[in-house]
Amino acid sequence: METKKKDIRALTKEQLREFFLKQGDKAFRGNQVYEWLWQKSAHSFEDMTNISLETRQMLQDNFVINHIKVDQMQRSADGTIKNAVRLHDDLIVESVLIPTATRTTACVSSQVGCSLDCKFCATAQLKRMRNLNPDEIYDQVVAIDNESRLYHNRPLSNIVFMGMGEPLMNYNNVLKAIDKITSPEGLGMSPKRIVVSTSGVPKMIKKMADDAVKFKLAVSLHSAIDEVRTSIMPFNATFPLSDLRDALQYWYSKTKNRITYEYVVWDGINDKRKDVDALVEFCTFAPSKVNLIEYNPIDDGEFQQADSKALDMYINILEANNITVTVRRSRGKDIDAACGQLANKGQ
Ligand code: SAH
Numbered sequence: 001m002e003t004k005k006k007d008i009r010a011l012t013k014e015q016l017r018e019f020f021l022k023q024g025d026k027a028f029r030g031n032q033v034y035e036w037l038w039q040k041s042a043h044s045f046e047d048m049t050n051i052s053l054e055t056r057q058m059l060q061d062n063f064v065i066n067h068i069k070v071d072q073m074q075r076s077a078d079g080t081i082k083n084a085v086r087l088h089d090d091l092i093v094e095s096v097l098i099p100t101a102t103r104t105t106a107c108v109s110s111q112v113g114c115s116l117d118c119k120f121c122a123t124a125q126l127k128r129m130r131n132l133n134p135d136e137i138y139d140q141v142v143a144i145d146n147e148s149r150l151y152h153n154r155p156l157s158n159i160v161f162m163g164m165g166e167p168l169m170n171y172n173n174v175l176k177a178i179d180k181i182t183s184p185e186g187l188g189m190s191p192k193r194i195v196v197s198t199s200g201v202p203k204m205i206k207k208m209a210d211d212a213v214k215f216k217l218a219v220s221l222h223s224a225i226d227e228v229r230t231s232i233m234p235f236n237a238t239f240p241l242s243d244l245r246d247a248l249q250y251w252y253s254k255t256k257n258r259i260t261y262e263y264v265v266w267d268g269i270n271d272k273r274k275d276v277d278a279l280v281e282f283c284t285f286a287p288s289k290v291n292l293i294e295y296n297p298i299d300d301g302e303f304q305q306a307d308s309k310a311l312d313m314y315i316n317i318l319e320a321n322n323i324t325v326t327v328r329r330s331r332g333k334d335i336d337a338a339c340g341q342l343a344n345k346g347q
Pocket of ligand 1: 118120121122161162163164165166167197198199200218219220262263264293294295296297298339340341
């Protein structure tokens with residue numbers, strides 16, 4: 001029986017160098033292969049044209065390159081592109097390219113499915129199957145960068161971890177992927193152009209602060225009242241708002257980075273004056289920005305976007321309290337590519 005070959009991209013550069021030394025080759029060969037694997041995103045050992053045939057065969061005998069495969073690409077009328085991405089074990093995740101006049105943003109997944117249970121999110125209806133590896137996250141970004149160059153004549157400019165999964169429940173791999181994305185040996189992107197969006201896992205937010213990460217943080221808040229938040233995001237019972245607030249206060253004290261809150265206003269759920277007042281109160285301990293997201297319905301009709309009167313009330317009161325507020329319109333709704341709609345429907 002053939003033993004299972006190891007994914008070569010699980011090795012660090014140092015480990016690759018050592019591997020070649022052990023083979024009686026030069027450590028430098030490791031650098032060359034590493035460059036093929038990351039900077040040049042080689043899909044096979046055959047692509048590595050400056051490596052001898054013999055060495056390529058030896059690599060082939062020892063390793064696999066578990067590259068993702070874009071199974072299906074859908075293009076929306078507004079230019080948004082959604083990729084259904086097949087992993088080496090045939091599981092599927094989705095990632096999205098969102099073009100605007102000035103930027104191209106990649107929205108990437110961090111897990112297959114999600115272990116959290118937000119009532120308004122289609123991904124939550126898939127259970128969490130597994131975490132993505134760093135290379136599987138990196139590959140989604142490379143695929144979108146290529147599509148951006150091909151269809152929009154410019155490279156990718158921004159990345160948001162707002163696809164499937166909770167990035168802070170797969171923190172180590174997300175961090176490793178971001179290291180590769182920002183490294184000159186990978187894509188060389190600035191960490192300031194990366195946003196990690198979390199439902200709010202207090203312990204991990206503190207860890208991020210301790211790790212002095214350079215990317216930005218967004219928190220899916222949706223309500224600053226425990227009772228309300230728990231009813232729509234049940235895990236809030238385990239991580240109540242006071243813990244989240246503590247963690248965010250710590251984050252701000254360490255990073256001095258403004259915090260963005262993502263927030264949907266729903267009819268009959270969080271559309272009252274008391275809801276806005278609680279949000280204003282929650283935003284007082286650190287410079288904050290509130291991103292009001294349009295609700296993207298997910299079939300069962302339990303949630304309805306509040307009317308424009310409720311939205312105006314939010315905007316007016318937040319602005320009166322000097323809190324920056326933006327309203328984000330949905331993109332790619334016609335292909336189920338908008339926030340909360342990623343659920344592998346085509347599969
Ligand atoms: N787990 C992470 C990232 C994935 S969700 C998080 O919770 O932040 C990305 C964003 O989409 C979150 O702000 C989430 O609350 C929001 N979202 C989920 N379902 C949605 C829906 N149906 N309509 C609009 N936004 C939704």
